[in-house]
Amino acid sequence: DTAVSQTPKYLVTQMGNDKSIKCEQNLGHDTMYWYKQDSKKFLKIMFSYNNKELIINETVPNRFSPKSPDKAHLNLHINSLELGDSAVYFCASSQGQTGLYEQYFGPGTRLTVT
Amino acid sequence: GNSVTQMEGPVTLSEEAFLTINCTYTATGYPSLFWYVQYPGEGLQLLLKATKADDKGSNKGFEATYRKETTSFHLEKGSVQVSDSAVYFCALNTGSNYQLIWGAGTKLIIKP
Numbered sequence: 001d002t003a004v005s006q007t008p009k010y011l012v013t014q015m016g017n018d019k020s021i022k023c024e025q026n027l028g029h030d031t032m033y034w035y036k037q038d039s040k041k042f043l044k045i046m047f048s049y050n051n052k053e054l055i056i057n058e059t060v061p062n063r064f065s066p067k068s069p070d071k072a073h074l075n076l077h078i079n080s081l082e083l084g085d086s087a088v089y090f091c092a093s094s095q096g097q098t099g100l101y102e103q104y105f106g107p108g109t110r111l112t113v114t
Numbered sequence: 115g116n117s118v119t120q121m122e123g124p125v126t127l128s129e130e131a132f133l134t135i136n137c138t139y140t141a142t143g144y145p146s147l148f149w150y151v152q153y154p155g156e157g158l159q160l161l162l163k164a165t166k167a168d169d170k171g172s173n174k175g176f177e178a179t180y181r182k183e184t185t186s187f188h189l190e191k192g193s194v195q196v197s198d199s200a201v202y203f204c205a206l207n208t209g210s211n212y213q214l215i216w217g218a219g220t221k222l223i224i225k226p
Contacts, residue, residue, distance in 0.1 A: 004157070031212075040218075041152070041201050041218070041219040041221065042218055042219065043158075043203065043216045043219065045213050045214075045216075048212055048213065050212075055212050056212050056213055090157050090158070092157070092158075098207060098209055098212055100146050100165075100207050100209055102160045102163075103150075103158070103160070103214070104159075105157030105158045105159065106157050107155075107156060107157050108156075108157055
C-alpha cells in the first residue's frame with residue numbers, strides 16, 4: 001500500500017488555466033505539507049496543515065490555495081497558472097507538527113505550464 | 115536566522131570510492147539534524163538523523179556525526195554503489211517551529 005499518494009503524476013497545461021493536485025496519506029498522520037521543487041532541486045515549503053488547521057503558510061502567491069477536507073487529504077488548487085509555476089510538487093506527511101518528526105513524501109507531481 | 119549549507123554538486127565518484135558530502139548549519143539553540151535522500155523520479159525519504167551533539171546517525175552504510183563545535187553534519191559512506199546515485203538533502207529543525215530548514219541538495223553520481 002502506498003503511504004503518501006498524489007494524483008496526477010504528470011500535469012501539462014496552458015497558462016491561465018486552473019488545476020488541482022490531490023494528496024492522500026494512509027499513515028494516520030496529523031500533519032501534511034506541500035513543497036515545491038524547482039529544476040535545480042531546491043525544495044521550498046509552501047503550506048502545512050495539522051488536523052485540518054493551517055500552520056505554515058509561506059510567502060506563496062494567493063493563486064495557490066490548499067484545502068484539507070480531512071486529516072488524510074490535502075489538496076492544492078492553483079488558479080491562473082503561470083510559466084514560473086512549472087516545477088515538481090511534493091506532498092508529505094508526518095506524525096507530529098514540528099520538524100522533528102520524519103516526513104514521508106509522495107512521489108511528486110510534475111507540473112508543466114506552456 | 116537558521117540555515118543549512120551543503121557542498122555544491124554534482125559529486126561524481128567511481129563505485130567503491132569513499133564518499134563525503136559536507137553540511138554545515140547556522141541555528142539558534144540545539145537543532146536536530148537530518149539527511150534525506152531523493153532517488154531519481156521519487157520523493158524524498160529520511161536517510162538518518164541525530165538529535166543532540168556527538169550523536170551519530172547511521173543507515174544503509176551511511177553515517178553522519180553531529181558536531182556542535184564545527185556546526186557540521188557531514189554525510190559519509192565507506193564504499194559507494196551505483197544505486198547510491200541520488201540527491202542528498204541536509205536539513206535541521208530547532209523543535210520550536212513547524213518546519214524543516216533545508217539545504218540546497220547535493221547530486222551524487224556513481225559511475226561503474
